[in-house]
Amino acid sequence: MENNMINFTEEILKNNSFHTSRVRLTGDNYENIDMGLRKTIIKTEDLQIAAEHLLQFLNPQMVHFSTDIFKCTYAALILPDKETALICGPVLYEKISQQKLLDLVYELSLSEKFLEPLKRYYDNIPYLSSPAMFENLFLTLGKELYGKSSTIVFHGPDFYDKWDVPYHNYLRIPGQPFSNIDIIETRYEIENAIIGAIASGNEELALGLFAKMHKTCMPQRLSDNIRDLKNYTITGNTIMRKAAEHAGVHPIHIDCYSNSLIPVIECIANENDARMVQRKMVHGYCQLVKNYRQKKYSPLVQKIITCIDTDLCADLSLNSLSEHLGANASYLSALFSKETGMTLTNYVNMRRIEYAKKLLLSTSLPIKSIALQCGFTDVYYFSKQFKRIVQCTPKNFRQSYISMDKKHLQEIQKNLS
Structure with a gap:
């Protein structure tokens, strides 16, 4: 009966593309538990140690769920023979977007050569938008095998992977003891100040703080200087994303802008490029805060x-x-x-007209097309609302700026963005 239940569970999992393994609690080879991530892709032996560490803590009364540093989750429980364990995984509880993949590679100090292999790896892992069914399946199996006393235990990355970093001599300057502490503290103080400046929409202050950070000792973490510049820029993007969120900007606006920066960051070819992109980021996030702050x-x-x-x-x-x-x-x-x-209707019309003004100045689209893109199905109603808010018709608004010089026109477009 017990074997039938276990076999049935495994069959369900495999039919739904979940990777499962049966392993001995001691003396087994565990390198394929993670579908070859550490052994084949990252080229490390850490999984054998991590798996042994996990299996030591298994007991028949518990179903263990472990999430590792690669955001992969595994379910594990001891089988009735008390000599083997059933392990299912990896599965993902969150989608690994391009931005998250870049952040992960940076956090783990991995080379950019791992980006493509890791992307392919994550593409082949089941993503669970709602983990409840997955967890309940194993909890039900545990209760069938061991009774109602079976419980769930969750473990995070610190339990599963031990990637300790030695700090002695980190950023040490010969003849200047403890200078490394000052360098790190200064950098974190500047980062916190940047968060405050972005959150308040203070572009001038944020740019000044970035210039100050460039003058501090920023360690080169990788042998590839360009990748290092890109990684620092990605870190800056992450800091500013959180600052905008703290200011009350909805994540949908933040995510849209942040994702648009990914290809720009990846085109960085030298230090000047990196600084230009960082200035662009500061301007963009400050504009997000000014335009979409809702606190x-x-x-x-x-x-x-x-x-x-x-x-x-x-x-x-x-x-x-x-x-x-x-x-x-x-x-x-x-x-x-x-x-x-103002009333909801007036607010909606105001936002639609603001967007219409931007399209009138930045495109040659017919007025009817602009009306439709701004949510007006009736071009005559659009013109009426436009004149009420802007004090002139859409046609006159566009024509009045045609003769302006390009520089002045760009300034107007910038103010409307």
Whole structure:
């Protein structure tokens, strides 16, 4: 009966592309548990030690879930013979985007040559948007094998992988004892100040702090200087992402801008390129904070504004938004007016007209096409709202700037972005 249950569980897992292994608790070869990640891709023997460490802590009453430093999760439990264990994994509880992959390679101080192999590796691992079914399957198996006393235990990367870094002599300058401590503390102080500057939208201060950081001793972590510059820029991007989030910018805006920077960062060819990209990042994140900071609004109004800003062509009527957000329409309307000082309809039209102004100056699209891209299905209603807000028709708005010199026009476009 027990073997039937185990075999049935394994069959379900394998049919759904989950990798499973049966291993002896001692004296076995564990190098294929992670589908060859450490042995074949990273070329390290760490898995044998890590697996032995994990198996020491297994007992028949517990189902263990371990997440390693590569964001991979494994389920493990001892089988009734008490000599072997069933291990399932790796599985992913979060999607490994290109940005997360770059961050991971940087955090683990891996060479960029591992980017492509790791991407292929992650593409072949099951992603679980909701881990509950996976965890419940093993908990049910544990209870069938060992009764109701079976429990779940979770372990993080510190338990599974031991990648200790020695700090003696790190950044040490001969003849200047403890200078390495000063260097690290200074760098972290500047990073915290950059977070504060970005979070307040203070572009001038943030740029000054970045210039100050360039003057500090930044250690070269890799033999490839260009990869090192890219990694430091990725770190800066991560810091600024968190600063914008702290300021109350919705993650959808942050993620969109952050992802747009990935190909730009990867094109860095020298130190000047890196500094130009970093300045671009500072400007971009400060603009995000200025344009999309929502901390002064209640959570419900923040959600309304995010819905409007992310899809101007959607049905943004009061009834549609109240239904989408599960809120009473009258309450939503009153709350929005109270916090923003204008009705929902006027706010939606204002945002749509702002975008229309940008398209009128930066493209040669027909006015009817611009109206549609801004969420207006009726071009006459669009023109009416445009004139009410801007005090002139869309056609006159565009024509009045055609004769302007290019520099002035670019400045206007910048202010509208």
